[in-house]
Amino acid sequence: MVNPHSDIRPAAAPDHAERPAGEVPDAAYLFDLGQRVRRIRAIRGMSRKVLAQVSGISERYIAQLEGGMGNVSIVLLRRIAAAVSMPVEDLVMDASDDWAAIRRMLRSAAPERIARARQILAGQGLPLDSHPQPIPPGRIALVGLRGAGKSTLGEIVAGRLGWKFLELNREIERSLGLSVTEIYKLYGQDGYRRLELASLREIVAGTTGPLLLATGGGIVAEPLSYELLLSSFHTIWVKTSPDEHMNRVREQGDLRPMANDSTAMQELVTILTNREPLYARAEAVVDTAGRSVEQSASDLAMAIATLRK
Structure with a gap:
């Protein structure tokens, strides 16, 4: 693990820092850089602990960087960029x-x-294509963080409609003969995102007839995949409260990527907050908070019927 350098102040960074008025340009830039790193990490679904493990940089150093509390070297920025699977220029500029x-x-x-x-x-x-093809009315994709109910509700509603139902994660697993966890261990997040895009392209090109697709929660973190999804499917954001997200994930026995993290709830809220503007690009929303499976399935069926008109 890399220890904090001498140009990093010793105080830990707050989770929700605010830029003081009248800051000098360099300090303001470092603040914005830290907030950008924090936002990207959250959208990727990574806690500070996970980012520290993947990048080899200490968790304390990352906290200080996210608070804009020092001048980070380009070498460490490259390591952070590699850990979150994005070009380093996206960290140093607001792309x-x-x-x-x-x-x-x-x-x-x-x-x-x-x-x-x-x-x-x-x-x-x-x-190149001045008249893009309209999205077929019988092609629906569900987006949202895991634990919201995409797979459960999608399978129920697809069965009632007589539609084909697919889970993008299961299609990736089937293509490699490996679980999502094993894929992450072997190929990392960047490799998984490439496989996700390839599987999505296969589904878009090779599936005919009505289809209800449940996507992984992190598909919004990869712009190319999300743009393909939005241009090929009518999309519905399936959401719930942070407490219900956490309870359902625990019941599923899956805390990835926050396993063994005592600040899991705090990290979950951070992920939700930073991904909300991306999920909100969906055409409709189904909120499952406080709703039974039957009630939520009816809500989803109604949302699909509205999009098909």
Whole structure:
């Protein structure tokens, strides 16, 4: 583990810091950098403890960095960026989700498509697809943090409608013959996200007829995957309260990625808070807090019926 450097102040960073008015530019930038690291970590679903284990940087150092309490070296930023599976430039600058998705598309695009995209951005011609295909009314995807009820409700409602039901995580497991936990151990979060995108592309291209898809809670952390989902499915955010999330996850015996963490609830709230703007891009919301499975299934069926109109 890397110990805090001499240019990091000894006090620990607060969880919800506020930038003081009138700060000098350098201090303000370091504050924003720390908050950006904290937000990205939360969206990735990583506690400080997990980030420390993956990056090899001490948990105390990460807490100080997130509080903007020192000048971090580029070497340690690279290690943090690798641990959260994103380019280091996204840590040092406030890049939008659109830019992150476009950059990933550019990396795999053919030269002629890149040239055409440059023409479009320069105002020379129509978009590559000026008339995008509408999303079929019988293609619905459920998003939300694990424990909200996506799989349970999705299977029930799909059965009632006579639709095909798929869980994206199960499709990834089936393709490799490994569990999600084993995939994370072997390939890390970055490898898992690549497999998630590949499986989603297969489902989009190869599935016909009505389909209800339950996605993993972290799909919103990968801009390219989430953009593909939003453009290929009508989406519903299945949500619940933090207490119910935690209780259901404990009942499932799955605390990943917060296992053995005494601050699990605090981290869960942080993840929910930072992912909410991403989940909120869904077209409809079903809140299962305080609702029975039967009531929530009826709510989901009603939301699907509304989206199909």
